[in-house]
Amino acid sequence: MEKTIKTEKKPIKLWLPDLDPDTLQQAKNLANLPGIHSHVAIMPDAHVGYGMPIGGVAATDGIVIPNAVGVDIGCGMCSVRTSLTEVDRNTLKNILAAIRLQIPLGFKHHKKAQSPAHMPKPPDGMTVRDLPIVSREYESGRYQVGTLGGGNHFIEIQQDEHGYIWLMIHSGSRNIGYKVANHYNKVAEERNKRLGMLIPSQWQLAYLPVDSPEGGLYLAEMQYCVDFALANRALMMARVIDAVQQCCAPVSFGEMINVAHNYAALEYHFGKEVMVHRKGATRAGRDQIGIIPGSQGTTSYIVRGKGNEESFSSCSHGAGRTLGRKQAQRQLDLQKEIALLEKQKIIHAIRGKRDLEEASGAYKNIEEVISRQTDLITPVTTLRPLAVIKG
Known part of the structure; x- marks a missing residue:
């Protein structure tokens, strides 16, 4: 940790020297929000978001904040190590071509609905019909599961320092997560107005009580979207693996590493069970394996968490934008x-x-971002990009 700001109701702990004015204001708004537990943590890749800084971590007591999770619920990374130690340029191009035949990119969806077996199950004790937004979007989701999306989402083929070839995917919950996020943020905003503006609307941090019907439904639908994002990555990874197998000699694959970086979850911190919101931040519990990607053309890292309580056992989710x-x-x-x-x-x-x-x-320099969080993670594997498909 590099700095603590103590001018607000709760401290703001920074893992970077300073913040631009807009990101700083968002961090201050969060620190002054009712229900914030202990402090706010800002990771070294932080930049301005919608309501809450991307790269922010906030624990709350009794409330959940839709905008502190964001619109791409469950967005995250997955990575697999292969037994390959060499892939020539022509083979890489053939793999990319095979991937593009199987995985729609950007706004494109599958032309045929995928099997319901690829869709996640609802939370325990619930059916899809109990989830109003998910049930409305479920059939559309069958066309979207196994698709990359746009923006900063990518599929990358990489090589580690020992020569092994890795496969990495960054993707989220597609339209289903977007619809759930927007719906419950509007519900929270309407509640805020109805109760006499508990917080300024310009903060964009309207919240719901966890024990309210609306809060309970948001948490259930949010969890479905987290699970959908994992299912989306897993299906894409299966098809990337298929593409590699089509183009290469017999090859084996390690267990998939998966991390989400937009979600809220109940955890125990500083003497209390609280709702930890990670928006552009990854859980880094003690000995937990994680992924911190670089930007296009720069190094990515497989890391091991140190379980640092000051960050609510969190670390950065990437390099972080500068533009x-x-x-x-x-x-x-x-x-x-x-x-x-x-x-x-x-x-x-x-x-x-x-x-x-x-x-x-x-983007920020990924090596500098990694160097600012040595108290949060230990780099385990360094991954150099060989080829990338952008969403």
């Missing part, structure tokens, strides 16, 4: 970004100005 998407498209030099990737011999996804939103120049 907004439109800002990156305006400011970055397309040819310079392409030259950087091609110098590293990476098969990349930057073709035009629009793709600059996910160029490495739009």
Whole structure:
């Protein structure tokens, strides 16, 4: 930890030297919210979000905040180590082509509904019909499970420091998570207005009591979306593995590592069971294996958590943006970004100005981000990108 801000109702603990004014204001709003437990933790990849900073961790007593989870509920990473130690450039291109045949990218969905077996089960004691937004979106979800989505989502083929080839996917809960998030944020906003503006609306942090019918439903639907995001990644990984098997000699695969970085969960911290909200943050319990990806064309890390209570056993979820998407498209030099990737011999996804939103120049330096959280995690494996498919 680098700094603690003590000017608000609750302390704000920072794992970076400073915050830009907008992100700092969001952190202060969160620290002044009723129900915040102990303090607010801000990870080294933090930047401005909607309501709560991305890269923020907040524990609450008795309330849940939809905007402190975000619109891509359950968004996260998965990674698998293969037995391969060598893949030439032509084979990499063939693998990418095979992946594109099986996994729709961006706004595209499957043309046929996927088997219900790929859809998650509702929380214990509930049916899909008990979940109003999920039940409405369930059939659409069957066309979306196993699809990448857009923005900063990606599929990457990597190589570790021992030569092993790895497969990594970053994706979320697609439209079903978006609909659940928006619905319950509106429910929370309406409740805030009805009760006389418990918090300023411009904070965008309206909350629901955990023991209220609305709060209980949000938590159940949120958990379904977390499970859907995992099912989405697992199905894509199965198809990436299939693509590798089509293009390579016999190959074996390790167990899939999976981490989510947008969710809320009950955990015990500082003497109490509380609702820990992680928005662009990953759980890093003691000896827990996690994933911290770099930006396109930079190193990613498999890490082991240290269970540091000061961060509510959390760490960063990536490198973190320094430029907004439109800002990156305006400011970055397309040819310079392409030259950087091609110098590293990476098969990349930057073709035009629009793709600059996910160029490495739009992100913080991942090595610096890792170095700022040595009290939270220990790097275990370093992964160098070989080829990437961008959502």
